[in-house]
Amino acid sequence: MCRRMNSARWSDGADPEDVRDVLREYYRAVKATIERFGGVVEKFIGDAVMAVFGSPVARGDDAERAVRAALAIPRIIEQLNASSPHPDLEIHMAVNTGEAVVTIDPGSPDGDLLVAGDVVNTASRLQGAAPPGRVLIGEETFRATRRVIRSEPVPAVAAKGKREPIPAWVAIEALVPLAVRPAQMPFVGRDGESGLVRDIWSRAVAERRPHLVTILGEAGIGKTRLAEEFSFDVKETGGQAFHVRELPYEQSSGYETFVQLVHEVAGIFESDPNPVAMAKLEASLDHLGLADPALVQLLSVFARTPEVVADDRRSLFDAARRYVEALSSTPGTLIVFEDVHWAHPSTLDLITSLAGRARDAPIVFLALARPELLDLRPAWGGGLSSSTTMRLEPLPAASAHWLAAGLVGEEPEIAQRIELAASGNPLFIEEMAAWMLERDGTDDELPTTVRAMIAARLDALPREERDVVFDASVVGKVFWAGPLASLRPDQGDLDEILGSLERRDLIRMERASAVEGDRARRERHEAVARYVEEAAPDTAAVAAILAYHWREAGDPERAVTYLLVAAERAEQAWAYPEAVALYEDALGLIPRDDDRRRSIGLRRTVAGIRHEHTVMEEEQLKRLAADGSA
Ligand SMILES: Nc1ncnc2c1ncn2[C@@H]1O[C@H](COP(=O)(O)OP(=O)(O)O)[C@@H](O)[C@H]1O
Ligand SMILES: [Mg+2]
Incomplete structure (x- = not known):
């Protein structure tokens, strides 16, 4: 139900009364462009158009295609303006990327999409701040497209209802044609x-x-x-x-x-x-x-x-x-x-x-x-x-060398050292090359193993950032800014440091919620759970997801209810091992002296036995069939 998507939105600044015909043509042209890049127009709201990329089918380059579609639109507007006697249309666009809840509009015969979530609100804020004819993009969109689309940072956009202004970039131009993937090296050595x-x-x-x-x-x-x-x-x-x-x-x-x-x-x-x-x-x-x-x-x-x-x-x-x-x-x-x-x-x-x-x-x-x-x-x-x-064994030396050389450029010696250290694992080769590029090739010591590489990437950080990483590692693999702040008395620029670490792919931030601390996180899980409950046509089909969010929201009671529904579904489908696991999770959330423990324990046992029977019966049938044909 939650899908990765991009939304683009724009509106014109002219009087809609005067330009109804132009608008109709504009809608048609914009829609065609969006569809050409694989997007779906979600709806027209007044003079705004909202489109979704990556739903129902996410393709991995959805953000890129959304930005490309947006960059293609001003040319259409120019043509329309040139051919119409009406005042010129002006267009403001934004692309934003993130998780959203996508549902199908029940009232619509064509199965129109309904998209909701913070990602949409943020897109709308960005669109409101976009200069005429330009495309503003949010942070995740920027990250996802920076290798293929040139963008420039602009001042963060202040937004109602948000504590922090929204970081923004303006997309300038595509660096390569859509079909070319510089992010991926040619396939070698298999x-x-x-x-x-x-x-x-x-x-x-x-x-x-x-x-x-x-x-x-x-x-x-x-x-x-x-x-x-x-x-x-x-x-x-x-x-x-x-x-x-x-x-x-x-x-x-x-x-x-x-x-x-x-x-x-x-x-x-x-x-x-x-x-x-x-x-x-x-x-x-x-x-x-x-x-x-x-x-x-x-x-x-x-x-x-x-x-x-x-x-x-x-x-x-x-x-x-x-x-x-x-x-x-x-x-x-x-x-x-x-x-x-x-x-x-x-x-x-x-x-x-x-x-x-x-x-x-x-x-x-x-x-x-x-x-x-x-x-x-x-x-x-x-x-x-x-x-x-x-x-799948490590890549042969020649291929590994070729990959490394392709990534770091004409530096045979460095390429060779990467090749040795990555021991033929292409992902490690890519990681090491990133490490090299991060240091602008000015490095003299190349780490000799992947573990050493990660240590070296940490060592190369400015002192403050490194300290934060160590503090964070104390908090755990998943950490919150709250406890981190308490470990650092003068935490002034913690957010900035975390941002910088994330830009180097050394940490991954869950925007807003995780950084704001435990309570906000719980509230967010609750909000998601409530939204899914409301939006899902059949909560039984998503019971396992709802159980997860309610548990994270600190509501074990509701989590248990959904775990039991999910377990029943699993039993219906003869997925007994899954049913056993779900019942066990439910038992883990129920207090020791709770009466329900016995009946749930019983159901777990029965599911376990049924599974054994299923397997035994199938084995027996197989044996019989084998004997019969022998
Ligand atoms: N033979 C190869 N030639 C070039 N690049 C490769 C090759 N094999 C993998 N890569 C790159 O290495 C990275 C990791 O590969 P991937 O297929 O995702 O690994 P896995 O699925 O085994 O975890 C990807 O970026 C991929 O494009
Ligand atoms: Mg894989």
């Missing part, structure tokens, strides 16, 4: 691995035999990049590629990534009321040739619009299998599951089951995970006839 994946793909496609490919590797070694490059190839040849991603959430009602897949294919937003989501699911299944009502009902579990409880997990997994078989199309379908080491047990079971049982379908499941996955599931991929697991 010929062997790419070749292997390509061969598996060709066979899976030719024989219409599904295959599970698992790529294991430490953080930053290049798993995501390899998958991105491969999906690109797949799409080039007319195939389809889907990317779904596990998130490191503790709680889940089950099948996170599969739900993402079904939602994406059907165009379902989390904010869709159940009947709308259900209608979209039905349309999508119809399109895939899966109109059978029993199947639709089973698959509704994965759209989070469950209408029935499945009789057993097998029929649920069977429905999922038929779904991916129907989804696969010539010349082939790739489904990338990212960060599988964070997956909950039911998702791991589901992926294994799909890969093992899908038939006559040109489909490759690509699972990316850190090696911890094998601690979680030592036998991952083991029982499958079509499964390949490979480890």
